[in-house]
Amino acid sequence: MASHTPLPGPKPIARLGEQFLAHLAVERSLSHNTVSSYRRDLTKYFSHLRAREVMQISDVRPEDVASFAECLEGMARASVARSMAAVRSFHAFVFEEGRTGANPAADVRPPKIPSRLPKAMDIDDVAALIAAGGAGEGPAPLRDRALLEVLYGTGARISEAVGLSVDDVDLAGASARLFGKGRKERVVPLGGYAVEAIDAYLVRARPSLASSGPGTPSLFLNTRGRPLSRQSAWAIIQNAAERAKLSVHVSPHTLRHSFATHLLQGGADIRVVQELLGHSSLSTTQIYTMVSRDTVREVYSLAHPRALS
Structure with a gap:
């Protein structure tokens, strides 16, 4: 199995992140590329939490999630939506596993991406x-x-x-x-x-x-x-x-x-x-x-x- 860089941030939150990624790979059978993308997105998110001195998953508030979304401004809208989808999925997993009493990302919506016509060749x-x-x-x-x-x-x-x-x-x-x-x-x-x-x-x-x-x-x-x-x-x-x-x-x-x-x-x-x-x-x-x-x-x-x- 390919090696990967451990998730950063406070250790209790990083451990939950690793459990979430394992859940995606094993129980949901997502591809290696998809799991790697989620890992990169969570790496950014957990670093953001550490910078805000959020040390426990129970300490995460909706404003922490919203501020992370604001930090993504300037990126392509599709990239922002993917990153926020990773964060929302992570918090939903933690909540469903009973590790926290609330889901702070439940009401934080990703940006809506306009439909684009695919470009076909002649x-x-x-x-x-x-x-x-x-x-x-x-x-x-x-x-x-x-x-x-x-x-x-x-x-x-x-x-x-x-x-x-x-x-x-x-x-x-x-x-x-x-x-x-x-x-x-x-x-x-x-x-x-x-x-x-x-x-x-x-x-x-x-x-x-x-x-x-x-x-x-x-x-x-x-x-x-x-x-x-x-x-x-x-x-x-x-x-x-x-x-x-x-x-x-x-x-x-x-x-x-x-x-x-x-x-x-x-x-x-x-x-x-x-x-x-x-x-x-x-x-x-x-x-x-x-x-x-x-x-x-x-x-x-x-x-x-x-x-x-």
């Missing part, structure tokens, strides 16, 4: 990105093309894609097994382009990459034969976007957005898209159904018999 830009990623000689371009085809062809999160093992991919059945947040498993279809790209990579590239390493079941490998990291996968996408001379910002999440948007534009049912994305809530998927006013007006003008004068 289909031609996606094709150009994948082509640029697979251009060149040697095993790396074959790997990069396969990775890009998987990201766009399945809507996988970057962590899900680099987490694939060889056995998770069934080329004969044209499917892949992904492990999402909390290790929740789902099986998604692989399109013909993705199957072709993965097959070429497995036959012509992966064996030479694997020969440089200690041996691993991971599907995507780096030049040292070790599992490809999320950071390296991000760099692959950025380099492909530069070579394709794309004017739009491209990230792993851009490909996931594009996957969902293009499916819905093609007539896919939103509940199917929800399943493919691994969203636990339909409301998370529904953001992809929002379209611009220009698109609405264009469709209206073309489809309604009385639209034109």
